[in-house]
Amino acid sequence: MFKLRSSHHLIVCLTILVLCFSGGSLSAAKRPNIILIMCDDMGFSDIGCYGGEVDTPNLNQLANEGMRFTQFYNNAKCTTTRASILTGLYPRFGKGGHLRQNMVTLGEAMKVAGYQTGLSGKWHLMKTKGYAKSEVPGGWLNRYDKTTHPFFRGFDSYYGVLDGCCNFFDPTISDPPYKRAGIRSFGQDAGAVTEFPKDYYTTDAFTDHTLGMIRRYSQNEKPFFIHLCYTAPHYPLHAKPEDIKKYVGKFKMGWEQMRKDRWQRLQELGLAGKNWSLSEGDSRSYDWETANQDFEDLRMAVYAAMIDCMDQNIGRIRQTLNQTGQLDNTLIVFLSDNGGCSEEPGGRDPKVRHPGPKDDYVAVGPAWGWAQNSPFRRYKSWVHEGGISTPCIAWWPGKVPAGTINRSTAHIIDLLPTFLEIADTKYPETYQGHELLPLEGTSMLSLLKGENKTLHDSLAWYWSSNRALRQGPWKLVWDKDVKQWELYNIGDDRCEMKNLADNHPDRVQKMAQDWFTWADKVELGPKVKSK
Template identity: 85%
Template sequence: MLYRRSLPARSVSLICFLLFLSPVSLSAAEKPNIILIMCDDMGFSDIGCYGGEVQTPHLNRLAQEGMRFTQFYNNAKCTTTRASILTGLYPRFGKGGHMRQNMVTLGEAMKTAGYHTGLSGKWHLMKTQGYAKSEKPGGWLNRYDKTTHPFFRGFDSYYGVLDGCCNFFDPTISDPPYKRAGIRSFGHDDKAVTEFKEGYYTTDAFTDHTLGMIKEYSDNERPFFIHLCYTAPHYPLHAKPADIKKYAGKFKMGWDQMRKDRWKRLQEMGIAGENWSLSEGDSRAYAWETANQEFEDQRMAVYAAMIDSMDQNIGRIMTTLKETGQLDNTLVLFLSDNGGCSEEPGGRNPQERTPGPKDDYVAVGPAWGWAQNSPFRRYKSWVHEGGISTPMIAWWPGKVPAGAINRSPAHIIDLMPTFLEMAGAEYPKTYQGHEILPVEGTSILPLLQGEEKTLHDSLAWYWSGNRALRQGPWKLVWDKGVGEWELYDISADRCETKNLAKQQPERVQQMSKDWFAWAEKVELGTKVKQK
């Protein structure tokens, strides 16, 4: 059954709001609510509506009633993606960090536009006098820099983990020594959270806080902007036994067959274009035939259960929107912060690692992490399509065309100008006495309305030695493990299977110069050397 749609009183004036193509003065009743949901370390083809095996009926429903994007890009890494979403800027890599006073956040901008604002879940942009190795819950919070804390950067309400990903069942449990990060810090507004009740699970708790904000903010005429940042399905692999049971034994086909199965479903769904093909192999994957298949199946089953739990919670959000009369007046967006993850702290020895319960710390590893991004190459931290391509769903009844697939390239830096245009507000030139860097994104409202449109002449990426530049159909990629530029025609070869660098050296040279010009702008400095 599709979501039933009720029409709140303030939505009546939105019937003609599809024409919102320029920032104009809007009353509170004309401004839509926005809920931006982002998961953590989830692959391009993990959820059902993008070809995956996981049971995601609520996300599938949003896709059926809304729009799926096939070329929506993130920054390949947790921190840099979060920085770009919140600022509408490429991440800066210099001394000032990713979050600075000459940058305005979505919380600040939407608050200025007349919105209630809230953030629930992972922040990961705190700047302190030292790294988070405290052995006391909340220890890191005692050293925070207010200029990088969500409660002091425009969000009326905040609840969640301020640094990386913590134990899902008990955030007071320290990361193991091989992860070297100590106890992650939790906060509620500007206070530390150090106690967690029996039965706690972060995915549920982040949703609970979101539901509370929806109910509170729905009591008056002001619209709301809520950014919900799940840590699922980021490692450690922690899930409820009932959810794990659904998937036990479901992944014994192995990663190679899983990729082929997903590829077939992507074609049948119409997600895969004619210029797509299934990429082959990965340098860090290993053979299914010689792997411990029981252990590997268990790892992926827990990972799937984490996504399943997240989907259940998204269903709770949609129910609450209906109950509060906000369903038809809310844009819901869903995406992932980067591709599936190949990291494997603690290794894969089944005698030492147990996926699922709170007393161990396990990841899916490089073979599953690669397969989760089928049909693309690579994964988190790399800037081939598998690292930077996210599933992206946009749902807004009567505004976003139902069942649509949009193939225009877009980027997370585009969300800030999109939301401001929806709010009828301008991007600020100054904020609290500081000159603000000009926004680098472009509004995707035309795409949400069903247009196919080129928004950017150029898009660029960097993380941990990996580089990329896309200009029109051409994409230049530097894989730190290879150590030379690769060139792909994305219009003919979306999955980067045919390297054209040797056939087009002049294009490689020019695009390389353009990438280094961008690198200078984002303060990469000595992190990269021109070759």
């Protein structure tokens, strides 16, 4: 028996008893909310806190009050990155697709942990049953596979585009013939969305849905996990006139000078390490002096306006968190799904291409796409650093040390185990009767607390015949344009300037064998591996 020393002591004891009998715990009651924000096709050095010209005060504030990573990796491509973030696994390339029933999603795992869950924006992992992309809005939903639909994979609430990137102002407008993707399917929970208001803009709409979830979920005691997947600044280049106006004329320096300016700012910000240097040239870039500079400036201005609008919306999220009393108990993580994009559907003829409004479909092209990843080489779909290095910001008041830079190597497969540790739960061995693939990511919670440590002995990549393997400081790369292995010591040469393959043939051979072993594991077929 024990004596009650005061009425306050009685209240404390009764509180503990209530928690015990309700199945809760004191630690569970303090678990943070988590908001994982991912943008689409944004370069390493586009935002202000990573050396860019775009006005991003809200992201800059998150960085100044939180942590920036310099060696955080993605999978070089929209779909494969999304698969890995959701599952904590490398993407599988076999017949089963990227998302299978022997994989648990972040939505499912966090829901089991007692979190309210939601997803806004781009999904891009839905399979259909023999149904071609439709010219009818919502057409994909006629025969979707529930096992790959977000609403049936653990997310209590869903709103967004299910299959790629759509028209930002009117998602009922089909992609042009030169893109050949038809009308993208929009969904809300398990249903289709086929009508949109006149003042519609996807970046705002995805945020609106997120704000609604924050307000609704904040009324309950359970914490929430929200995954917000912006399509900005992925092409088509669509932005509001007032946002575009801020940037017209600001990119007349051209891509070569922009890269040099960003490189200088990266050094001033303390992000660039001593082993960094500005990479030179790209095989797909072209000469600024002979380009149509007004058109090129406008393309980049619209792209910048798309990022600017996204940053404004991130400010709305912080404001809503504050209004609902959730701000100080929320972890926000921001990153990009891959590097800047060199794709150019529709070409760059200024007589036929018009960046900005909803009635055209334009991209920034290879020269800007390369420059957006300064100081690194290459871009989206390639697995040099420019394709797979993402800006990554983590903000968590009182937990993530403010104004810090973490140079540890981490990967998107590490996010799921990190969030599970924060949620005080473990990765399950089975889920809904299915034996799960073993988790491949490692919790990076220690990194968020300010430690620097090695999480992986080896990391590997593949997309569109491009390959890479990193082991410690060594990185082996196969560029599909070059068609031979290159070897870099990332510890001495982060920007991959000095190919050491001829100096270390044994290392190249051993690492290549390791890559092929990994390729078997992720079900890359013999035809792919032989190229």
